[in-house]
Amino acid sequence: MQEKPFQPDRREPCFCGSGLRFKHCCGSFADDRKPPHGVHVIRDFLSAEACKQFVASAEKSTSTWLKVVDPERSTAAKTVYMSDPRRVTERVDMNAHQTELNRLVQQVVHRFIEPEFADKAAWFEKPHVLKYTPGGYYHMHADSQHMDPQTGTWSKTLDRDVSMLLYLNEGYSGGALRFDNFHYTLQPEAGMLVFFPSDHRYMHTALPVATGTRYALVSWIALKMPAKVCAQAPSSAIRL
Numbered sequence: 001m002q003e004k005p006f007q008p009d010r011r012e013p014c015f016c017g018s019g020l021r022f023k024h025c026c027g028s029f030a031d032d033r034k035p036p037h038g039v040h041v042i043r044d045f046l047s048a049e050a051c052k053q054f055v056a057s058a059e060k061s062t063s064t065w066l067k068v069v070d071p072e073r074s075t076a077a078k079t080v081y082m083s084d085p086r087r088v089t090e091r092v093d094m095n096a097h098q099t100e101l102n103r104l105v106q107q108v109v110h111r112f113i114e115p116e117f118a119d120k121a122a123w124f125e126k127p128h129v130l131k132y133t134p135g136g137y138y139h140m141h142a143d144s145q146h147m148d149p150q151t152g153t154w155s156k157t158l159d160r161d162v163s164m165l166l167y168l169n170e171g172y173s174g175g176a177l178r179f180d181n182f183h184y185t186l187q188p189e190a191g192m193l194v195f196f197p198s199d200h201r202y203m204h205t206a207l208p209v210a211t212g213t214r215y216a217l218v219s220w221i222a223l224k225m226p227a228k229v230c231a232q233a234p235s236s237a238i239r240l
C-alpha cells in the first residue's frame with residue numbers, strides 16, 4: 001500500500017482533532033509547545049540509579065558500527081554491508097543485561113503502549129543500546145516505511161507499529177530528536193521514555209552529537225491488529 005507524504009496545510013485544522021490550526025497546534029514553532037499528537041514523552045521513567053548502571057555496563061562493553069545493505073554489491077547469494085554516512089551509530093553489546101532490557105521493554109509495552117494504541121502487541125524487537133559519539137547522527141527516516149524517491153510515495157516495508165526510545169544519560173551536547181513534519185525537537189534527558197507511531201508522519205532525525213556520548217535503548221513494537229507486510233516476524237522478535 002502506498003501513501004502520499006504527510007503535508008498538513010499550516011492554516012488547516014490540526015490532524016489531532018483539537019480544532020486549532022496546525023500551525024498553532026502540532027505544527028507550532030513556539031518554544032514552549034507540547035509534543036505533537038502521538039509522540040509520548042515520559043520523564044523519569046527509569047530511575048537515575050538504573051540509568052547509571054546500564055551506562056556503566058555499556059561503557060565497559062564492546063560495540064559494533066551499524067552498517068546498511070549495499071544494494072550495488074549485494075546479490076541473491078551474498079549480502080554485502082557498507083557504512084553509511086547517513087547513519088553513524090554503534091550498537092553496544094549488552095549481553096549481560098539483555099534479559100533485564102527485554103523485561104523493561106515488556107513493561108513499557110503492557111503499561112503504556114497497549115493501552116494507548118488499544119491493541120495487544122504481537123512482539124517487540126530485541127532491544128539494543130545505541131551509542132552516539134561526536135559526529136554520531138541518523139538522518140531523517142521513518143522506522144516502518146520507505147519513500148520511493150521516484151514517486152515520493154511511502155510504503156510499509158517493516159512490521160513495526162510503535163517505536164520506543166529510552167534515553168540513558170546526559171552530559172553530551174547536540175543529539176536531540178527532531179520530528180521533521182512537526183518542527184518539534186526534543187532534548188533527551190536521562191530516564192526519559194519516548195514512544196510514537198513508526199509511520200512516515202513521525203519521520204525523525206537524531207541530530208549530530210557535538211561533544212560527549214549519548215546512550216539510548218531502542219525497540220520497535222508490532223501490534224496484533226495491523227496487517228503484516230512481511231512473510232514472517234523478524235529474527236529478533238520477542239513474542240508476547
Ligand SMILES: [Zn+2]
Pocket residue numbers: 014015016017018022025026027037
Ligand atoms: Zn494538533
